[in-house]
Amino acid sequence: MTSSAPESAAPAALPSVPEESFGTRIWENIKGGNLGSWPVMIGLIGIVTVFALTTPNFFTPVNFNNIITQMTGITMLAFGVVFVLLLGEIDLSIAFLSAVAGVVAAELQKPDGHHVFTGIWPIVLALIVVALIGAFQGSFVALIGVPSFVVTLAGLLAWQGYVQLQLGAAGPIIIQSRWINYTAQYFFSDSAGWLIAAIISALFVGGRLGLMAQKRRHGVPVDNPVLELIKLVAVPVLAFGVVYICNKDRGLPIAGLEMVAFLIFWTYVAKRTTFGRHVYAVGGNPEAARRAGINVARIRIIVFAISGFMAGVGGIILAARLSSVAPDQGGGTLLLDAISAAVIGGTSLFGGRGEVRSAILGAAVISTIANALFIREYSNGVIFITTGCILLFAVTLDTLARRRQAKTGR
Amino acid sequence: MTDTTTPTLELRGISKSFGSVEALADVDFEVRHGEVMALVGDNGAGKSTLIKCIAGIHAFDEGEIYFEGRPVHISGPKDAAKLGIEVVYQDLALCDNLDVVQNMYLGREAHDPFQRLNEPVMEQKTAETLKSLRVTTIRSVRQAVATLSGGQRQSVAVARAVMWNSKLVILDEPTAALGVAQTEQVLTLVKRLAEQGLAVVLISHNLHDIFEVGDRITVLRLGRNVGLYERTKTTQQEVVQAITAGAPTKVSGISATQGAPT
Numbered sequence: 001m002t003s004s005a006p007e008s009a010a011p012a013a014l015p016s017v018p019e020e021s022f023g024t025r026i027w028e029n030i031k032g033g034n035l036g037s038w039p040v041m042i043g044l045i046g047i048v049t050v051f052a053l054t055t056p057n058f059f060t061p062v063n064f065n066n067i068i069t070q071m072t073g074i075t076m077l078a079f080g081v082v083f084v085l086l087l088g089e090i091d092l093s094i095a096f097l098s099a100v101a102g103v104v105a106a107e108l109q110k111p112d113g114h115h116v117f118t119g120i121w122p123i124v125l126a127l128i129v130v131a132l133i134g135a136f137q138g139s140f141v142a143l144i145g146v147p148s149f150v151v152t153l154a155g156l157l158a159w160q161g162y163v164q165l166q167l168g169a170a171g172p173i174i175i176q177s178r179w180i181n182y183t184a185q186y187f188f189s190d191s192a193g194w195l196i197a198a199i200i201s202a203l204f205v206g207g208r209l210g211l212m213a214q215k216r217r218h219g220v221p222v223d224n225p226v227l228e229l230i231k232l233v234a235v236p237v238l239a240f241g242v243v244y245i246c247n248k249d250r251g252l253p254i255a256g257l258e259m260v261a262f263l264i265f266w267t268y269v270a271k272r273t274t275f276g277r278h279v280y281a282v283g284g285n286p287e288a289a290r291r292a293g294i295n296v297a298r299i300r301i302i303v304f305a306i307s308g309f310m311a312g313v314g315g316i317i318l319a320a321r322l323s324s325v326a327p328d329q330g331g332g333t334l335l336l337d338a339i340s341a342a343v344i345g346g347t348s349l350f351g352g353r354g355e356v357r358s359a360i361l362g363a364a365v366i367s368t369i370a371n372a373l374f375i376r377e378y379s380n381g382v383i384f385i386t387t388g389c390i391l392l393f394a395v396t397l398d399t400l401a402r403r404r405q406a407k408t409g410r
Numbered sequence: 411m412t413d414t415t416t417p418t419l420e421l422r423g424i425s426k427s428f429g430s431v432e433a434l435a436d437v438d439f440e441v442r443h444g445e446v447m448a449l450v451g452d453n454g455a456g457k458s459t460l461i462k463c464i465a466g467i468h469a470f471d472e473g474e475i476y477f478e479g480r481p482v483h484i485s486g487p488k489d490a491a492k493l494g495i496e497v498v499y500q501d502l503a504l505c506d507n508l509d510v511v512q513n514m515y516l517g518r519e520a521h522d523p524f525q526r527l528n529e530p531v532m533e534q535k536t537a538e539t540l541k542s543l544r545v546t547t548i549r550s551v552r553q554a555v556a557t558l559s560g561g562q563r564q565s566v567a568v569a570r571a572v573m574w575n576s577k578l579v580i581l582d583e584p585t586a587a588l589g590v591a592q593t594e595q596v597l598t599l600v601k602r603l604a605e606q607g608l609a610v611v612l613i614s615h616n617l618h619d620i621f622e623v624g625d626r627i628t629v630l631r632l633g634r635n636v637g638l639y640e641r642t643k644t645t646q647q648e649v650v651q652a653i654t655a656g657a658p659t660k661v662s663g664i665s666a667t668q669g670a671p672t
Contacts, residue, residue, distance in 0.1 A: 217530070218530035218533070218534045219534060271527075273525070273526065274525075281505045281508060281516055283507070284507035285503070285504070288503040292503070292516040292517030293488075352506070352508075
C-alpha cells in the first residue's frame, strides 16, 4: 500500500543498530519520560513480602482469593481511567456511573410480574446505558471544549442524585438474577482453573512467538532475547501459580478471569489497533494528531464511552458481590481508588504515557495494602493515609520522569 | 516522469486578502521537480500565506494553480495530499510520546488482513526510508521521538513527508531552531530530496542556508513578487536588497493602481 522514496535497497536492518542491552533500553525509556511498570511491580513485591512476614493470616490462599475479589471492581473502573488519562483528560463521574449501571441492572432483573428482561439482558442494557452516558459527557469535552474535569464533576453530582432518587425512598434492591450475582460470586472447579491457566499461557506464548517470527521475516530487529525469554516463562508461571493458590481455597474466582479477559482485550485495543494508536497520539500532541488526519473529537468521545462502559462493568460486579444495590453504591473511596490505581500503576496524568496493565497493578497495590491493614485491625484512617502517601509518591515519580524528558528532548 | 520544462507546481496571478489586508497581490510562483526553490522575504511578506494556500489551508481569492501542467483546484489539505504535496511545518507536528515508526505512519497506519497494526511492515519501511535518505544518526526507529535531538526530529518530519509518494515537499523554516551541525544535517537532507527527483520549496530567513541548497530563489515583499534569481547568477547582497527594498517586478495594470475600478 505504500512505497518509499525511489531508490530502496534490499530490506535490511537499520544502519548500525548496536545490540541494545536490557539496561540501556530501560534507561532510554526513562529518558523518554516512560517509567513503565517496573516501579509498581517492584513495589508490589516489596509490599507483599513485608506483609507476608509481619501479618498472620495474610499470606494464605483464602486471603489471596479475597484480595482478588476485592480488587476487581476498582480494576474494572481503572481500565477506563487508563484510557481517559492517556488522552490527558479525567473522568470524575465513573464511581456514580458504576452505581447507575448497578441500579439499572437491578431494576431490570426485578422478578415483579412483567419478565421482559431475563438472563444476560439486564447486564447488557445497563452497560449500553452507561456507555452512552459516557459518550454524552465526552461530547461536551470533544465538541464544545468544556474541560473534562468540570463536565464529569457535573456528572458526579447528577448521577449521585439519580441513584439517591431511585433508592433513597425504596431502599436497597435485592438482586436475585444468577447471571448478575455469578459475575462476582462464582468459583471455577480445580480442573476448569487449570484449563484457563493453560489457555491464557498458550495465547500469550503463541502471540509473542508469532510476532517474533513476523519481525524476523521482515528483517526487523527483534526485542532483547533475554527479556523476551523472561516474559515467555514468567506469564505461564504466574498463570499456573495463581490457579494453584486459588485451588487450595475455593478455586479460581470468576472475578480473576474477568480481570484477565479485560486486560487482554484492552491491551489489544491499545496496542494493536489503529484506534489505540490514535488515543496515544491525541494524548501526546492533539495538534499533531489533527494534522495527521485523525478525527480527534471522535477519539475523545469513544474514550469517554469506554470509561462509562468499564465503570458499568465494575458497578455490576460490585453490586453482584453483595447481591444488592444500596443507596451508598458508588460512594466512599471508589472513585479515588480507581484513579489512584491507574496512576500508581504507572499511567501518566499528563497524557500519552501508560499501559492498560497499570490498572491491574495499581489496584493490586491499593487492595493489598487495604486488606493487610484491615487484617491488622488498623482503622480506615490509617488505610487512607497510607494509600495517599503511595499515590503522592507515584505522581512524584511520574512528574520527575516528565521533567527529565523535557530536559533530554531537543 | 514529467519532462523538465513543465513545472511541478505553477501559480499564476495569485491574490489573497484577509479583510482589508492584502496578503498576496498577483503573485507568480513555480517549482520544478529535482530543484530546491527557496522562498524568502521579510516578516509579513506573504510567505506563510502562500504555502498555506498551496497546502489547502486557505483558499485563493484569485489566480490559477497548475500541477504538472494540469489546472487543479485545491480546496482542503486532503486535496493537496492527494496531489502529492506535503508540508513540513515549523512546529514539527510530531508526537513526543510515540516512537519514530509510529510518527512516520501516524494517521496512515498499515494493517494486516485482521485489521491489526502491522508493526513489522511499518518498521521495515521506516528503516528503508530513513536509509534511502541516509539519515543514519537515529540509533533505533523504536526510540520515542522525545529522546531525539532537534535535527533528528526535523529529519523524521521530512522523512514522513517524502514517504508517501509525494512530488512536492514544502519545508517551513526547517533550520530555525537548530545548531550548526544539525542545520548541516537537515540541509544535506534537503539536497537529497531534490536529487531523488522531488520538487522542494524551502522557506528560510537564513541566506546562508538558501545559498547552500537553493537552486533558484523567489523573493516576496509586501505580498508581491520582487525577484526571481538563479543561485549561481546572483549574490547575497542582491537578494538582501530585494528583500528589504525590492520593487515589484510585475506591474499588473489594474490591480496595482490604487482605487481603480475592478
